[in-house]
Amino acid sequence: MPDWEPKIVAFLCNWCSYGAADLAGINRLQYPTNIKVIRIPCTGRMSPKFILAAFGKGADGVWVSGCHPGDCHYMEGNYYARRKFTLFKNLIEHLGIEPGRLHFSWISSAEGTRFAEIANEVTKTVKDLGPSRHLIKKINAKVA
């Protein structure tokens, strides 16, 4: 499938990674257009439901990015998020999602370059895995 491009949903923290995406844009840094950004107030706001909904509706990859541990705008949101992520990623991979579909990263609002780098990396990993096959809800699959 040479022309296939992955769809990646990126949940970016308003206070850091979202700003980093802005900065990357301002600096005219190139990063893939596969990434569809959703702004969240803090990674602590992330619910596993969001990730599952993204996969269920056909995302090939999900990327969640927040402030470096210790730099949370709300003091400790990303620490809680980190524990949730770790358990959730392990669980979802235990159930048969390929490692590499779900990504987490820590990017501060000054790291535009890093944002572009990680965006490239995430896109490449997901592209190499090919289209998502598991956890996608096939609408009307059984309607006769």
Next chain:
Amino acid sequence: MLRYITKIREISERLLKEGKVDMVIGFRKGTMPMMNEPCFINKPEGVDSLVWDSNCGINLANYLTDRKEKIAVIAKGCDSRNIVTHIIENKVKRDQLFIVGVPCKGMIDRHKIASMFEEEIIEVAEEGNIVIVKSAAFEKRLEKSEVLQENCAVCIHRNPVIYDELVAEPVKEQTETDRYKDVRRIEEMQVEEKNNFFDNLLSPCIRCYACRNACPLCYCPTCFVDESRPQWLGKSIDPIDIKTFHLLRAFHCAGRCTDCGACQRACPMGINVRIFTKKLEKDCFELYGWESGLSLEERPPLDTYKPDDPDLGI
């Protein structure tokens, strides 16, 4: 067993007579074999219906949620751990409770026994370590250790961790159990194998939510499966909806599950739904050194953090 029952009735009667509690939550004989049912007793005369045997697998902590009256509850090891979880989560207050601790030697697996025989089982009795299964045509004696619930076979907290009175001397804890054998077996699988394994596991699921209802941890006023704006989960028996349901149900129990086996016991299709929560239990133990329901002081793992926690972020 008889000694247990006499003692349970004696304590319950005393508490009700003295007015120390408004009711006793315990077990009475069910209408079907291997299905003892929870009962609420609020008069001293009622205590004669209380029983105890190896069919008391239901987790009674489930009936304490948001109760306001004074309650005596009969609690085996896992129930007591769930009571601790309930207290930590402010679902019930410690001083409301009189916990009658029952040292437990494991519950028997009703699915396993039912699947061993083709005929309908009409009675299951116990004599020490022997389980006697009767149908209209035959009577069979089985070793209890062979028909234990899987979670009981690997249980390492048979004695209640919190109690006001014990009905018997504590039993010996099992030490040489391999608690995570089944989880490791799946962890070693390849991606495709894992998918096939879980697809097969969940194919009989009818989304009856019995696993959720039997679980003392599931007390949200609106469960995510019932949410409609936004609707996170379809109502159908679409395989992805089913998988997502089990995944999220398990995740909600992360760091709270005590592996009491109530979910698996409740499943009418006999699905091993514990396999999901077991993985989280293993991770919580290995990553955060956490076993739920052992202490009233410690905060559960998803309600706290350490700056040097394991990090999967790039």
